[in-house]
Amino acid sequence: MKMERSILWVVLLSSFTSVVESLDNGLALTPPMGWLDWERFRCNIDCVHDPRNCIGERLFMDMIDHLAADGFKAAGYELVNIDDCWASKERDAKGRLQADPQRFPHGIKHLSDYAHSKGLKLGIYADFGNHTCGGYPGSQYHLETDAQTFAEWGVDMLKLDGCYTHVQDMDAGYPAMRKALNATGRPIIYSCSWPDYQRASGMKVNYTNIALNCNLWRNYADIQDSWNSVTGIIDYYGNNQDLFAWAAGPGHWNDPDMLIIGDFSLNYSQSKVQMAFWAIFAAPLLMSNDLRNISSEAKDILLNEEVIAVNQDPLGKQGLRVDKGDDFEVWRRELSGGSIAVVLFNRATGGSDHEFSVSFKTLNVTATAVTARDLFAHKDLGTFKGSLNAQVNPSGVVMVKMTPQH
8 A cells, every 4th residue: 555655646746747847936136034943932732831931822923923023034034933743633624734722713814914905925944754753743745735825825935844754855846845835826935955865865966957947945954952962063053064055146055044142041142143143054044932021132143234245145145265274264146246255154152252363365255455344333444455354252253244356
């Protein structure tokens, strides 16, 4: 029986993908910005004892309210994304996914309508396998039905995970969901976990194919609320930049996972590190924090319009690591208009701040002189010739925008 179902699934997938197509939905021309519940709230479904923090209607309405009222929407954060554990354990009589009736008494359509009424958008989670990672119904054998259901609910983004399936099926399965989403006629940003599962299984990832089918894609392990997790992602993106940095651009982005700024582990300097690198990466800015009680320092970092402008630069080129020492790294991102963004990262965990110098040659700057602006201090640093110099504290960054003088 399992063999018959496997063969049937392969036949179904081949019928979806018999013609080479691409996503081409005109969405996510700059990296998506918003909020996602998973890292902070996980699969907390105990709405009896923890009604304020459980995965339920109240949590998402609260986050919609705070995005709209607290300056986040004005800064570009427009998506509120529901991750795993939202669904009922069973599909309805018509085979459609349905929200848990106790935790989402008014359904998902109610939430999308509420988000839209505030000028925001709603995202949702599904899984390509027969179950989600949390054990809820998966979309295997239901791709068209689920895509149509999400469209009817007014969903604006879909994150498709990859638990409980064969990674060999993903090269056909993820494009099949892309085709199903396109067929609904509703613009839905498509986030794929496809390359991360293939990476973890040792398969070679075809980023050309992924960029043709997904607006954004996870390609490394889930972020945790820890400094080691953040630096591990930075290391992965630096050590493997030749594999996938080139695939990023308007409409298709590498996704290093959520921003944990405002949670429990990062101090002020480390929070600026994550914000700076996610901007250099041209990464989606999807916060996973509690906007109801976020600190003013964390909020200031997340709302830094100069750093956000780098992240959202329309050229859409992902930044690269151009120099690395034992405790020091230099990253560079090309921007529209001929400027570049530079991050100087001091990885030392002790001692005092240190002056670092990086040559124009390392930064691939051909101009004789440039002006530099510190994007966290919001301060012009003056004119530099031949090299850039800055004091950088341990576990900290200096992020500058360099503009050639003509």
